[in-house]
Amino acid sequence: xxxxxxxxxxxxxxxxxxxxxxxxxxxxxxxxxxxxxxxxxxxxxxxxxxxxxxxxxxxxxxxxxxxxxxxxxxxxxxxxxxxxxxxx
Numbered sequence: 781x782x783x784x785x786x787x788x789x790x791x792x793x794x795x796x797x798x799x800x801x802x803x804x805x806x807x808x809x810x811x812x813x814x815x816x817x818x819x820x821x822x823x824x825x826x827x828x829x830x831x832x833x834x835x836x837x838x839x840x841x842x843x844x845x846x847x848x849x850x851x852x853x854x855x856x857x858x859x860x861x862x863x864x865x866x867x868x
Contacts, residue, residue: 785855786845787865791837794864799834803827805857811848 803824806813813824817839824830833842846854858865 783849783851784845784847785851785858785867786843787858787862787867788841788843789862789865790840791834791842792840794834794862796831796834798862799830800827802857802862803830806846806848806854809848809850809854811846811850811854814845814847816843816845 803813813830815822815824815830815833817833817837822829822833824833
């Protein structure tokens, strides 16, 4: 079973409160979050890093990769709560 899920998103089209909730959800599962833009990539260690990436990214499309246990539940969470993202 795969323990990775990824999705693409446009940072200007998603609400920050959704990402705050998403970060909390991933933290409950102790999952690793990685964010990728055209010119940068980060492993997210704190919520502030995720929000800074989203706020200051000037890319039209970014990628988030989540790794760890509970990936099937995370996929369901993304589908239900993060409209506007595309499965990668």
